[in-house]
Amino acid sequence: xxxxxxxxxxxxxxxxFRIGADNVSVDEAGLKFDINDFxxxxxxxxLKLKDKDAGSEVTVISLGPxxxxxxxxxxxxxxxxxxxxxxxxxxxFDGLAIAKALSAELKTGGYDLIFFGKMSxxxxxxxxxxxxxxxxxxxxxxxxxSLEIATGRGxxxxxxxxxQEIVEFPLPAVLTVDExxxxxxxxxxxxxxxxxxxxxxxxxAQLGEPQVTVRKLELxxxxxxxxxVGEGAAAVPELVRxxxxxxxxx
Amino acid sequence: xxxxxxxIDSVLSEEERAVRxxxxxxxxxKVLPIIGDCYIEGRFPKELVPEMAQLGMFGANxxxxxxxxxxNNVAYGLIMxxxxxxxxxxxxxxxxxxxxxxxxxxxxxxxxxxRHYLPKMASGEIIGCFGLTEPDYxxxxxxxxxxxxxxxxxxxVINGAKMWITNGSTAQVAIIxxxxxxxxxxxxxxxxxxxxxxxxxxxKDQKGxxxxxxxxxxxxxxxxxxxPATALLPKTGGIKSPLMCLTQARYGIAWGAMGAAQACxxxxxxxxxxxVMFGKPIAGFQLQQQRLAQMLTELVKGELLCVHLxxxxxxxxxxxxxxxxxxxxxxxxxxxxxxxxxxxxxxxxILAEYASMRHMANLESVYTYEGTHDxxxxxxxxxxxGINAFE
Numbered sequence: 001x002x003x004x005x006x007x008x009x010x011x012x013x014x015x016x017f018r019i020g021a022d023n024v025s026v027d028e029a030g031l032k033f034d035i036n037d038f039x040x041x042x043x044x045x046x047l048k049l050k051d052k053d054a055g056s057e058v059t060v061i062s063l064g065p066x067x068x069x070x071x072x073x074x075x076x077x078x079x080x081x082x083x084x085x086x087x088x089x090x091x092x093f094d095g096l097a098i099a100k101a102l103s104a105e106l107k108t109g110g111y112d113l114i115f116f117g118k119m120s121x122x123x124x125x126x127x128x129x130x131x132x133x134x135x136x137x138x139x140x141x142x143x144x145x146s147l148e149i150a151t152g153r154g155x156x157x158x159x160x161x162x163x164q165e166i167v168e169f170p171l172p173a174v175l176t177v178d179e180x181x182x183x184x185x186x187x188x189x190x191x192x193x194x195x196x197x198x199x200x201x202x203x204x205a206q207l208g209e210p211q212v213t214v215r216k217l218e219l220x221x222x223x224x225x226x227x228x229v230g231e232g233a234a235a236v237p238e239l240v241r242x243x244x245x246x247x248x249x250x
Numbered sequence: 251x252x253x254x255x256x257x258i259d260s261v262l263s264e265e266e267r268a269v270r271x272x273x274x275x276x277x278x279x280k281v282l283p284i285i286g287d288c289y290i291e292g293r294f295p296k297e298l299v300p301e302m303a304q305l306g307m308f309g310a311n312x313x314x315x316x317x318x319x320x321x322n323n324v325a326y327g328l329i330m331x332x333x334x335x336x337x338x339x340x341x342x343x344x345x346x347x348x349x350x351x352x353x354x355x356x357x358x359x360x361x362x363x364x365r366h367y368l369p370k371m372a373s374g375e376i377i378g379c380f381g382l383t384e385p386d387y388x389x390x391x392x393x394x395x396x397x398x399x400x401x402x403x404x405x406x407v408i409n410g411a412k413m414w415i416t417n418g419s420t421a422q423v424a425i426i427x428x429x430x431x432x433x434x435x436x437x438x439x440x441x442x443x444x445x446x447x448x449x450x451x452x453x454k455d456q457k458g459x460x461x462x463x464x465x466x467x468x469x470x471x472x473x474x475x476x477x478p479a480t481a482l483l484p485k486t487g488g489i490k491s492p493l494m495c496l497t498q499a500r501y502g503i504a505w506g507a508m509g510a511a512q513a514c515x516x517x518x519x520x521x522x523x524x525x526v527m528f529g530k531p532i533a534g535f536q537l538q539q540q541r542l543a544q545m546l547t548e549l550v551k552g553e554l555l556c557v558h559l560x561x562x563x564x565x566x567x568x569x570x571x572x573x574x575x576x577x578x579x580x581x582x583x584x585x586x587x588x589x590x591x592x593x594x595x596x597x598x599x600i601l602a603e604y605a606s607m608r609h610m611a612n613l614e615s616v617y618t619y620e621g622t623h624d625x626x627x628x629x630x631x632x633x634x635x636g637i638n639a640f641e
Contacts, residue, residue: 034271070264073264073268074268077268186272186275186276186305187268187272188272188304188305188306188319189269189272189305189306189307189310189319189321189325189329190306190314190319190320192265192268192269192272192319193265193314193319193320193321196265
């Protein structure tokens with residue numbers, strides 16, 4: 001089976017962000033970057049299929065400047081076979097532009113399965129996977145939490161509010177991966193060494209003109225300081241009054 | 251390094267950072283949740299060994315043709331750093347397996363010995379220990395009593411006792427150092443690969459430790475233990491051979507100690523920010539800021555020392571005396587950092603729920619093993635003055 005996984009380099013979400021001087025992007029100084037968690041689970045899903053069928057080949061694709069090669073190599077060190085960087089000065093905000101560039105590459109690969117993370121936490125659009133499927137004319141199942149592949153067909157589970165949905169689809173198909181599908185393996189030390197020797201092709205990204213752009217990025221307004229209305233049971237009537245009249249939540 | 255105040259990451263390669271990140275994630279996910287309980291129970295978490303092996307932590311700086319990861323020495327050091335951020339006992343296990351068991355097989359063994367043992371040791375199938383120290387010969391290993399006598403058929407019979415042996419009761423093989431021949435001089439010291447199930451070989455857990463409680467420390471007794479001629483590590487000769495192994499291990503210890511120190515510093519920093527006393531976080535008091543500033547300073551210095559020493563080791567120009575300096579300094583400052591962290595944590599600092607006191611107690615062992623702090627002082631004294639103050 002030929003499998004592709006599209007991965008994105010994202011900042012570590014545990015740190016405090018600063019807005020860049022251009023007011024439309026995040027200041028990257030001091031940030032630590034890694035593969036998007038959802039994409040790491042997508043890589044793991046592909047590698048699990050390869051574990052069962054050693055003849056499979058897993059290709060990892062990332063769009064962006066040369067630093068995304070590190071993200072690709074992380075996937076290679078987990079066990080993927082080869083990487084493709086679609087080179088661009090930066091990944092645009094416009095999901096359709098990214099999907100066009102990715103699908104131009106994906107349609108030449110003859111892939112049986114194409115994985116995406118269901119979203120990336122930096123831009124939170126969640127559209128690149130479904131848009132790529134649309135451009136490729138392939139069935140798409142989003143936010144899968146389990147996956148079985150047998151004889152040219154797949155079965156996946158999706159978590160809905162209060163229910164689970166089991167869907168079936170033919171291959172080739174595009175899948176986007178939700179939390180809970182698996183736990184991504186750690187790259188072994190041998191895997192890290194081997195990744196350096198695996199092929200990593202660099203091609204220009206066919207992005208076209210982005211139609212959606214970020215005009216302004218701003219931090220949420222500072223929360224006002226809290227107020228202590230009193231202590232113990234005696235303070236309850238005043239607290240209830242303020243919640244009713246001032247906060248208007250009761 | 252998560253509190254990377256000096257941007258030390260910028261002098262690490264992508265591959266070195268990737269190695270560090272793998273071990274860091276392993277320690278966060280697998281070691282930290284259980285290590286406090288292991289320490290209280292006084293047991294080494296043996297269940298971690300298969301995954302440590304699978305990730306490639308054992309003998310990671312030895313060549314891949316023997317089933318090892320083939321990393322450079324900075325990456326190897328980062329492994330030790332991250333493991334000891336978990337616990338000195340876990341790092342000690344990996345140090346012994348890699349630097350004191352696999353390294354001597356690699357450096358002093360025949361090609362057959364290397365091909366037989368190294369892949370199985372890298373995969374954790376064979377665990378080893380290193381028998382040099384004896385009850386009456388610690389800082390002066392040249393005086394060892396253990397003897398190996400060659401028999402007419404070429405086999406060897408070994409008699410003696412070894413003490414403070416990490417992994418001693420866990421190991422399938424022991425690298426035993428013994429005097430050979432009758433001259434009793436340290437020039438006759440040679441190394442043997444001894445199966446721990448050989449008749450006459452016994453290992454006994456050393457009870458009552460208040461330090462390194464999550465580590466197997468054992469006493470070995472060899473009574474007429476017979477091993478074939480092929481058990482000898484043929485390229486060993488003299489006290490220099492085991493000392494070469496110790497240089498490898500001490501290099502890892504210099505890194506490891508800073509991992510323990512980092513854990514303590516980060517715990518102290520987080521605690522100081524959260525613990526409110528007199529109406530404000532204790533991080534806002536000058537006395538605690540003084541503690542934190544001092545801890546941070548020594549941490550940064552020690553880590554930079556490690557990176558530079560690793561680069562020298564990779565260039566093949568490092569000296570055992572440089573390793574002595576790093577081991578001596580880093581373990582000493584790590585012990586101080588752990589103690590100050592313990593104190594900053596107040597009463598909570600004595601609980602196993604926090605790491606600082608565990609690290610503090612562990613580091614007291616690390617201060618003493620692999621060349622005591624005092625012995626490294628004398629090594630440095632001799633290196634700079636040319637005068638031997640040992641005797």
